[in-house]
Amino acid sequence: MDYEVIIIGAGSMGMAAGYYLAKQGKRVLLVDKYSPPHTFGSHHGETRIIRHAYGEGESYVEMALRSQQLWKELEDISGEDIFLPTGVINVGESDSPFIQNVLKSSKSYKLNVEKLTADEINQRWSGFNVPDEYIGCYELDSGVLMSENCIRAFKKLALEHGAEIVSDANITAISIENNSVTVKANQQNYTAKSLILTAGAGTRKLLPQIGLELPLQELRTTFSWFETGENLDQYHSTNFPAFSFLSPIGTYYGFPSIHGAGVKIGRHDSGTPRDMDKPIDPFGTSDADRADVSNFAKQYMPDLGEHKVGKACTYTNTPDEDFIIDKHPEHDHVVIACGFSGHGFKFSSAVGEILSQLVTGNRESMLNIRQFSIKRLKNC
Known part of the structure; x- marks a missing residue:
């Protein structure tokens, strides 16, 4: 048998x-449609936020904290710049479920979170214009992950430990036997004891080959950078936090200016269905690509300069926007991780660890993943 584990999808989780x-000495083959890091996965665009007091639900907090530990280990081992401790401010109306979840989880897990009034936010960070009725929850220990560096570091270390990678792979068949799997890619057959399928936006097209159908939807979304102009110090990563912002015009997220790139802003709660058989429509195809984030910036960050550049990306959503991390219902040696719904990257270190535990059977220290079962989606 060629390998112990084949991983389809060598992006963030894979x-x-x-x-x-x-690292455990397993014979591993990673197979990817592209050559990671690349611009087609969840890691492109330079940066991602990592939050601990999680507004999407308290059940994510332990995974966020474990992820932070593993990112620190990766930074120490690889020497790459992985984590930037900017802090993260979550802004919204005090009675919103998101803000209430942040407050609840910060209390339950004794996280280092400050509750701030709108006036306190505006005084501390003059780059914001927060309305009086809003509050902020400032996570002092959270910050920004340098996403493309993360993938480079994992790739370098995986190769050093003997993993192999097949890039630019055209997968034409996946066969599952009782105690093995065979993947045909680029006219070559590769066999292993176990399979991990974590192919991001390409997952849904591969699922029929392993006898599964899951309610995944791929959405085209965008994000942009804005000039800081004369306000470079005001928005610099040493002075300004990453943020999530719930407003009447939408839910937005953003980053301070890092290495002079400008302030990065995206909208989380929007997107248009995309055809995965066609290239993604580039930024600017729709007038809303620029207008949406520009309207947010004008209203809540009026000191920002002009729109600088934008990019398009893909969310792969589940109906409830919770992840899928589970074994195949009929094949114990096949593991699926997908549907990260635009908020998965920060967890990819811990998800990678979980996937390794699922295929080796070493679950002693594994986090609780019942929330991410395939069974919950059977009626969706």
Whole structure:
């Protein structure tokens, strides 16, 4: 048998899983449609926020904290710049479920979170214009992940531990036997004892080959950078936090200016269905690509300069926007991780560790993943 584990999808989750398995001495093959890091996965666009007091639900907090530990380990081992401790401010009306979840989880887990009034936010960070009726929850220990550096670091370490990677792979067949799997890619057959399928936006097209159908929807979304102009110090990463912002015009997220790139802003709660058989429509195809984030900036961050550049990306959503991390219902040696719904990257270090534990059966220290079961989606 060629390998112990084949991983289809060498992006955020897959590359992390490949590293943790190779580190244990497992014979690992990673297969990817592109050559990671690349611009087609959840890691492109330079940066991602990592939050601990999680507004999407308290059940995510332990995974966020474990992810932070693993990111620190990755930074120490690789020497790459992985985490930037900017802090994260969550802004919204005090009675919103998101803000209430942040407050609840910060209390339950004794997290380092400050509750601030709108006036306190505006005084501390003059780049904001927060309305009086809003509050902020400032997570002092959270910050920004350098996403493309993360993938490079995991890839380098995985290869050093003996993992192999097939890039630019055209997968034409996946066969599951009782105690093995065979993947045909680029006219070559590769066999292993176990399979991890974590192919991001490409997952849904591969699922029929393993006898599954899941309610995934791929959405085209965008994000942009804005000039800081004369306000460079005001918005610099040493002075300004990453943020999530719930407003009447939408839910937005953003980053301070890092290495002079400008302030990055995206909208989380929007997107248009995309055809995965066609290239993604580039930024600017729709007038809303620029207008949406520009309207937010004008209203809540009026000191920002002009729109600088934008990019398009893909969310792969589940109906409830919770992840899928589970074994195949009929094949115990096949593991699926997908549907990260635009908020998964921060967890990819911990998800990679979980995937490695699922295929090796070493679950002693594994986090609780019942929330991410396939069974919950059977009626969706």
